[in-house]
Amino acid sequence: MKKLQTVRFSVLIPLSSYLYVLLFVYSGFSKLLDYETFTVQLAQSPLLSAYAGIIGPAVIVIELVLSLLLVQKNSRLMGLYGSFFLMIAFTVYIYLILNYSDFIPCSCGGFIEKMNWTQHLIFNIAFALLALLAIVFSEKEKLTKKRIVLLKLLFPSLLAVGVVVGLFLSSEHIIKKENNFIRRFGLHPIRDEKAFDLGVNSYYFAGIAEGKIYLGNITAPLVLTTIDTALTRMETLKIELDDDKHPFRFIQVEVKPPHFYLFDGTVPVIYRGQLGDSLAYTISADDCYFSQLQVIDSVRFAFRAQSSQTKSWVLGTLNLQDSPRIQLNHSLLKKQVDGIFDTDGQLLWDDAGKELIYIYSYRNQYLVIDQKLNLLRELNTIDTTFRAKVQVRLLSNGQHKMNSVPMLVNKRSVVHGKLLFNVSMLRGKFESREQWKQAVVVDMYKTSVQGYLGSFYVYNRGEERMSRLFATDKYLFILSGNEIVRYSFAQAVTLNYQMGEAENHEESRQ
Incomplete structure (x- = not known):
């Protein structure tokens, strides 16, 4: 029975990794191929408008770097941690959009564009859980103590939440009070x-x-x-x-x-x-x-x-x-x-x-x-x-x-x-x-x-x-x-x- 579970764990880890690779490569190259549209949409975000010029290329680079880490076995665990934290940040971002933003913008990013924001939130939570399970099983294989794993997951996750919330609060102040020429277009004003x-x-x-x-x-x-x-x-x-x-x-x-x-x-x-x-x-x-x-x-x-x-x-x-x-x-x-x-x-x-x-x-x-x-x-x-x-x-x-x-x-x-x-x-x-x-x-x-x-x-x-x-x-x-x-x-x-x-x-x- 334990051997069967070990086999399942060993399958889940690469499966999760390759699903993330597929997601990040598709999403990253979709943004690159239509970079102007991506940055225009990002600039209309009620949370990140002021940082669109920095966040746009940063997200593409991070997604492609994480893909490289995930395809290699010796760096896969690092890639899974990075994917988990990035997905936590995306999830918090969508939660703030749905509950605290002045308006809800259009979504962006390949096939994800077809989802509404609630569906997008569920999608992100599912992928975050997938990365979490893969991390737990990987650390279990390495016999890492549970407390260490918990700390390695908790503190960076809180950091991801803090970064997104901080960007939201400062972006709103910049756009409304100290705007550096980024317009925000609401839905059907x-x-x-x-x-x-x-x-x-x-x-x-x-x-x-x-x-x-x-x-x-x-x-x-x-x-x-x-x-x-x-x-x-x-x-x-x-x-x-x-x-x-x-x-x-x-x-x-x-x-x-x-x-x-x-x-x-x-x-x-x-x-x-x-x-x-x-x-x-x-x-x-x-x-x-x-x-x-x-x-x-x-x-x-x-x-x-x-x-x-x-x-x-x-x-x-x-x-x-x-x-x-x-x-x-x-x-x-x-x-x-x-x-x-x-x-x-x-x-x-x-x-x-x-x-x-x-x-x-x-x-x-x-x-x-x-x-x-x-x-x-x-x-x-x-x-x-x-x-x-x-x-x-x-x-x-x-x-x-x-x-x-x-x-x-x-x-x-x-x-x-x-x-x-x-x-x-x-x-x-x-x-x-x-x-x-x-x-x-x-x-x-x-x-x-x-x-x-x-x-x-x-x-x-x-x-x-x-x-x-x-x-x-x-x-x-x-x-x-x-x-x-x-x-x-x-x-x-x-x-x-x-x-x-x-x-x-x-x-x-x-």
Whole structure:
């Protein structure tokens, strides 16, 4: 009987070893043959994203080295210990994925890709037990004391658990707080629901009120278009100005209930009209010139203008009830090269936080500013462009001109509920070139603290790419070619909203 058991033990040890060799060789070469896909998938791990560049090649090397150890009889026991510890680490990893991660990513690795995560966990446990039995029988053949075997199994196993948990905790901190340009794409953060053909591609988002999206039109600047958020009905309104004798260049419209506003910063005039009425009255004349304007409320505005003193961009506020009406803060926008191109960016207003956001176009930074132009926070996007890559020369007439095309970092942004949605122009680590040809990437950030929340792709519609975006409590609306498209946000996105007293309730009235 003992002889029969010895034969079984002697068969189990090489059988376990060769099964591991088959697993590791297949898995290792599968990763090597499609290394880009493997690293992209690993970078999307909610546990190991920050270490994808190190762990990716390390796992392949370890699997192939263990295979070599397992095929040789004199090194087989060492290979079995290594396989056991590696499988323990994989098992702990999957357990953390299933129970503690923000989302569950796609699995990777040859035929294992066909398994769901629970099946994958069972598979790993079975292989870990197989290695454990082979180790116990091997040590028994060598007459190793049980206590020694137990210690040889226990302490490295605890180390494997500690390493995986440590990588998980530190990776989460790095990705969200100190990201070195690794994007994380959750599962289905937005869902394409409906599209509506607007007929032309010259629209832009002007605002939302009472369940209606308001659109301005670049080619018809005095036409205000509305479309219900269900994207079923479209209406237009021709706006009349109480004084239209101005040399306008680019009139823009913005909606903030219960009013709409018209302005053209090359002409120092602001108009205000009542929603539903076609007539707009002059409320500000000769107060200031500006390149961008954000409506705070019916009498207060934030703007960006060129300083007459420094010739650089400067942020300011206009209050129709104050004296003086204009307040400027020359220290907010930090000059790196020329003060114009290097500080170029987009000025935003967040109703929920009652804060201004200024996101630079050519560097990885955005500013959070209060209504009195006090800097509250300097926060960063996840790319590594700390300094604007612009080359500028000064012309004899005092104007600035770029010597070459600059590297655009942040193309367009919107803010809603203290959440910044930013269209980035830079491809991150471990991201597919093909994917970038097919879609636009949108990164999500907190404006209350330094915090990257994840990214999602907005795919091209035929040959048309997304040109503009607009966020609400439930939906992301985009303009792409002639179409307006509605996507619904997943709960993983909307849970990050921080709504204040000014929370937009228009959608609740649909």
